[in-house]
Amino acid sequence: MPHRTPLTHDFFDRPVLEVAPDLLGRTLVRTTPDGPIELRLTEVEAYNGSTDPGSHAYRGRTERNASMFGPPGHAYVYFIYGMWFSLNLVCGPVGTASGVLLRAGEITTGAELAQKRRPAARKENELAKGPARLATALDVDRGLNGFDICAGPDAPLGVLTGAPALAGRVRNGPRTGVGGEGATHPWRFWIEGDPTVSPYRAHAPRRRRPSEA
DNA sequence: CAGTCGATTCACT
DNA sequence: GTGAATCGACTGA
Numbered sequence: 001m002p003h004r005t006p007l008t009h010d011f012f013d014r015p016v017l018e019v020a021p022d023l024l025g026r027t028l029v030r031t032t033p034d035g036p037i038e039l040r041l042t043e044v045e046a047y048n049g050s051t052d053p054g055s056h057a058y059r060g061r062t063e064r065n066a067s068m069f070g071p072p073g074h075a076y077v078y079f080i081y082g083m084w085f086s087l088n089l090v091c092g093p094v095g096t097a098s099g100v101l102l103r104a105g106e107i108t109t110g111a112e113l114a115q116k117r118r119p120a121a122r123k124e125n126e127l128a129k130g131p132a133r134l135a136t137a138l139d140v141d142r143g144l145n146g147f148d149i150c151a152g153p154d155a156p157l158g159v160l161t162g163a164p165a166l167a168g169r170v171r172n173g174p175r176t177g178v179g180g181e182g183a184t185h186p187w188r189f190w191i192e193g194d195p196t197v198s199p200y201r202a203h204a205p206r207r208r209r210p211s212e213a
Numbered sequence: 214c215a216g217t218c219g220a221t222t223c224a225c226t
Numbered sequence: 227g228t229g230a231a232t233c234g235a236c237t238g239a
Contacts, residue, residue: 045220054220064235081221082232088220101220120223132221177220206218207229 006158009150012072016091016098020046021172021189023089023100025165027108029158030138037110037138039128041159043103043190043197045175047088050097054175054182057097067146068097075157077135077145084132087140089149089159103131103176103188106196114138125195165191179203 007026012019023041030037047055047068056065056078067076068090076088076099088099107114107127114127114137121127121137128134135141140157149158175188176198183203190197 047220056220059236062235078220079234080219082219082234084221086220103220130221136222175220182220201221203220 003161004153005161006150006153006155007073007161009071009073012089012091012150013093014091016046016048016100017187019089019091020044020100020187021167021170022164023102023159024170024189024191025163027160027162028102028105028138029153029160030110030140031154031156032110032113032139034113035110037113038108039105039134039138040108041102041105042165042194043105043188045101045103045189046187047099047101048185048187049092052098052182052185053180054178054185054187055097055099057099058182061097065097068099069095070146073148073150075140075144075147075149077140077142079142080132085135085141086131087135087138087144101131102134104129104134104190104196104198106194107137129196130198169193173200174202176201177203179205 028039050057057068061069071094072091074090076090087102090099092098105128118127118137128137169192171192172186172189
């Protein structure tokens with residue numbers, strides 16, 4: 001049982017490449033009206049400031065990425081592919097726009113609630129295997145964008161203190177689905193051998209739909 | 214202001 | 227392994 005104390009803003013007010021691996025093994029707590037869902041983080045990706053070509057913040061502040069430029073210890077939730085949400089935790093001082101994308105984890109509490117939200121999942125290790133799956137399983141959407149995740153253990157969303165994953169089990173490599181210059185940075189971190197970690201996929205540009213006439 | 218395509222997932226073959 | 231689904235922020239005219 002992890003400590004029932006949330007991580008502090010100071011934890012997140014550090015370089016994102018420090019914070020990202022330090023989050024592995026920690027417990028994300030989502031309190032829903034139906035009950036709590038808890039997840040042990042097994043895979044994350046760092047998005048390193050507004051000079052990172054792979055980051056949504058690369059072309060400066062916009063309405064969508066505004067919370068990335070905000071204070072550390074808050075959520076950045078974005079809508080993608082017309083149907084999914086992804087959850088990031090903002091790092092570093094105000095204005096620096098770094099964040100950790102939460103890509104996968106093991107549901108340790110509330111698997112039944114998560115399964116209801118994830119009818120396509122056939123095994124427990126698939127409930128939160130991928131960033132959109134993780135957000136779906138935890139009932140995270142736009143409403144949590146900008147939310148302070150350091151508020152308290154009973155807040156709608158938070159990350160608890162407790163032992164991080166052993167450094168010897170942490171691996172890192174290129175980020176999934178990131179193309180261009182940002183593709184080479186080895187800023188994806190995961191727990192070696194964990195069955196909830198999602199498979200790596202290289203960036204694949206979408207084929208053009210055949211136009212009519 | 215229309216066109217493009219994304220930090221993805223799922224059903225099917 | 228391949229292609230569809232589905233929306234809206236961002237881009238460049």
